[in-house]
Amino acid sequence: MTSDHSASPARDALAQVMRRTGLAPEAKEEHEVLRRLARALAPGARDVPDDTYRHVLCLVRRRKWVSRLLDRTRRSGRIWITREEMEEAAATVTNPEPDDQTLENALAPVAMARLRGYGATPRAAFESVRADLVDTGRVPSPAQTELLLMAVAVAFGLPEGDPFLDTLLSEERQRQHTATTIEQTGRERREQEEEQLRAWEESLVPFSEVPRLLHCSGREALRWIAENRLPVARKLREAGGREKWEFDPIQLVALRGKLVEWRRDSKGDDTPPSVGHVAPDMGRKVANAVIARVAALDRYAAHFRTARALNRRITLVTGPTNSGKSYTALNALAQAESGLALAPLRLLAHEFREALAARGVEASLATGEERILVPGSRHLAATVEMCPFYNPVDVAIIDEAQMLFDTDRGAAWTAAIMGVPARHLYVLGAPDCIPMVRRIAELCGDPLDEISLERKSPLHAASQSVRLTELSQGDALIAFSRREVLDLRAALMQHGRRVAVVYGALSPEVRRAEAQRFNSGQADILVATDAIGMGLNLSIKRVVFASLRKYDGRETRDLSVQEVKQIGGRAGRFGKHEAGVVAVLSGAGSPTFVRRQLEADAEIPEDLRPFVQPDVDIVKAVASEIGSQSLYGVLSRIRRAVLRKDDPNYRLADMEQAFAIASALEGVETLDLATRWSYAMCPVDDRDNGIRRLVGWAADHAAGRRVPPPGTGRLPAADRAGREELERAEKRHKRLVAWRWLALRFPEFYPDREEAEDTTRQLNDWIESVLRQQSRARRSTQKS
Structure with missing residues (x-):
């Protein structure tokens, strides 16, 4: 490239500086280099200093350097090093053509400083980094764990021969061994329970066998079923809608001694005659009385004496x-x-x-x-x-x-x-x-x-949609994911608006603090998910939906009448605003839809059977009945035999997470049934590998070891925190919620509650400080 005064000043400057330095941009870099040189040129100038050119090349090439570091760290097993660390390291490199060792030299001090920031001691730092990795699904292998321990030892300047490395390495090997044993033992026990369940189901007999086994008439058997004396082990729906009853022959034989008493108690004989193995339709009262005898889900109200x-x-x-x-x-x-x-x-x-x-x-x-x-x-x-x-x-x-x-x-x-x-x-x-x-x-x-009751202040739908720039003080903008909330927050901040946010991953304390910022006028606009639908007193003038569709965990669908009314009804708080307005953001849907939903009658679900699930007493009763202390076995029996899907009065609640925890805990020794049930009820999020962490805590509990509370991890200055660091802090808070939940139930194994509460407060304060930062959000958005 030669100097030519007919060329642009930037291109002319590039030609001259390339001749002096011998550094040329790659073809795909040239456009960006020229753009940055044009910014750097003084008015009327057609040349830049060599250092300026080198700096421009470094800026353009940093993304490529980060990719190189990402490849090197992952290939070497250093999975704990984050992209932010690599970006921070790349920003310190001043040689436009660094070799791999130069990049590694830049990364080392950044990575070590980050490790020291994860905890006050090497052990605390290691545990915090490991927990963050598990949260994101990157469970370190034994080799990666050893590398991490070595890196922590170097970061904290531990002298050669310090016992830290050997001690924690031994503990980690034991933890890995325990986890493998739990998994193998659990698999074997689940197979045993499933085989027992299959054998039990195969042993069941039809109604036609009951008179022979019980030594009674079919008419008597039907009466005793209706009186809830004779348990139906399982009900099956056959083709044509007929219902097949099945019975446990061992249970029937054991009840023979009750026949004299039952016959003495009977009054008359008006029970319908037997129709073979297919039970007659005996109406809601009888059907409700004969199912789930042991679990008592058929008499759920009676369970509460x-x-x-x-x-x-x-x-x-x-x-x-x-x-x-x-x-x-x-x-x-x-x-x-x-x-x-x-x-x-x-x-x-x-x-x-x-x-x-x-x-x-x-x-x-x-x-x-x-x-x-x-x-x-x-x-x-x-x-x-x-x-x-x-x-x-x-x-x-x-x-x-x-x-x-x-x-x-x-x-x-x-x-x-x-x-x-x-x-x-x-x-x-x-x-x-x-x-x-x-x-x-x-x-x-x-x-x-x-x-x-009627609403105290009027509420109506806006006739026109609302542009983002038209949002005003007192407005609440509603989205349906954390990402959307933060994106909208950043977009509003680019327009100079002060924004408070509320979404489900935030703790109640942070949500309340953000609500207070909005109510007090410190924030102009609230951006929130439907988490505002319950539990917050908010002085909202207008609710604006950023979307009229949401993903509900199964599908993306239109907002229901109740959702529009519940969320939209937050507008126009009585005593603060004369009326409430509900609108939709431009491009997000039709104002007519909002008006139609607000004016619609309440949507009454077709299925009005209340959800039920067992409690610890019911779990113990079923366990005693089937002769098993396996929570997995008990829940398997409840799911398959206690309450059928077409029961006329009740529905079994979604117990998938409790079942998954019970399955994962099956290999943990010595925990009794009630303790396992408590763990199965613990609030964890398996999207963050919460069940794996819970099983680790349960294994320590079973072994008689104290479970230390999770730490805060590394918390950078709030004005320098990005979205990933904010999300990590939110996940750490979830760990603490689960730990504190268990600490109330098992204080001898989770003893450090004050420390956990202090850590919770630190995390809440830091998260709230991050959300208060206005300029940081704009820089993060521009950067991304």
Whole structure:
């Protein structure tokens, strides 16, 4: 390339500097180099200093250097080194043509500094890095683990011969061996349980065999089935809709001694005649009485003996968002001598406790991972899953009853409404919960009063869509994934807007802090997922949907009527705004759809059978009945034989995660059935390899070892944190939630609760500090 004054100044400058330095850009680099040189040129100049040119080449080539480092680190097994570290190292290289060793030399101090930032001690740093790797599915092999330990030892400057390396290496080898043994043992035990289940199913006999085995008539057998004396082991639906009953012959023979007593108790003989092995359709009452005898899921309401012993009265209070459903119930609760408030979220349980305090009543608190005991208090605020079933109270509140339809948590609402031992129970929810609550009240035999409330302030749909630049103070922009929320936050910040965010991965403390920033005016706009639908008091003027479709875990679908009303109803908070407006972002859907959903009647699901699932007492009863202490075996039996899919009154809840945990725990020795059930109920996210981590903790528990709480990991300065570091911190918080949940149940094996709570506070404070950063988000977006 030669100098030519007819060429652009940048091209002329490139020609001159190339002659002096002998450094030429590759063909695919030339356009970017020319663009950057044009920026660097002084007005009227046609040349740049050599150092400037070298710097430009370095800037253009950094991405390629990062790729080289990524390839080298992964090939060598150093999977813990992050892309951010490689980018930071590449930014320090000043030679435009570095060899691999130059790049490695730049990376080494960055990587060592990062390792030191993961913990105060070599052990803490190693554990934190390893946990982060497991979160992302990169479980280190033994060779990679040894490399990591060596890197930690170098980073902390441990002298040669220090026992750290040998000690942790030995522990890791033992951990790997234990994990392999657990997996192998679990596989063998699962196969044994499945074989026992197959053998049991093959041993079952049809109804036609019952009279012979029991030494009775077919008419008597049918009566005893209807009276719930004679257990039906399994029900199968045959072609044409007929139902086939099957029985356990060993159980039948064992019941022969009861026949004299049963015949003495019988009154008349009006049972339909036997029709062979196919049972007649005996109606809802009988069908409900003969299934799931041992698990008692057919008599689920009767399982809650304390509640059934009370003369309960239920008041169902329904209405849209902003209709004041909780006001009357909270007043009644505060005036009662004893009471209980059950909420769907830890954050809402805290709000119930604060609402009682504002009415002059001090209440204790019970959530999955924390307890606050107030001496002498006879009131409790708790999450629904923590409902106490054995201590009668005068008044109880159960909020968000529409959660009865939730496949994951609906069973907890069924249990709470059926089992809360309150003389007067207030059930609060959206209008679509009405038929389900009516059905539950009928199954419990409890009288039901109904109160329907109207919204206190008007709510209407906007006639036009809204551009992103038209969002104003008091608006809430709703998306349906963490990525979308952060993308929209960054886009708004590029327009100079102050933004608060709320999404599911944030802890209740951070969500509340972000809500406060928005309510106080420190943030102009709230960008949130449907996590705002429950549990936050928000002063929203207008709700704007960034999408009218969401992925619900199974499919991407249009928002339901209830979702639009629940989320949109957050607009126009009574006492703050005269009216609420619900709109849609330009290009995200039709305003007509929003208006139609807001005006539609409540969508009543076709299936009104409440979800049920076993508790520890039911698990123990089934285990005793089948003669097994295997939680995997018990849950297998429950899934296959306890409650059939077309049961007229109940549905078995989605227990896939509990089943997966039970399966993974099968190879852990010495844990009793109740302890395994507690682990199976622990809130973990298997998308972050949570079950693998849980099994590791359970193995330590079983071996009598204390389980240390997870640490904060490396937390860079908030103004320099990117999205990946924010996500890592959110995952670390999830680990702490699970650890604290277990610490409340097994304090002798999870003893360091104060340390865990301090770590939780540090993570929450850091995450909130990151979310407060305004300029950082713009730089991150531009960079990406």
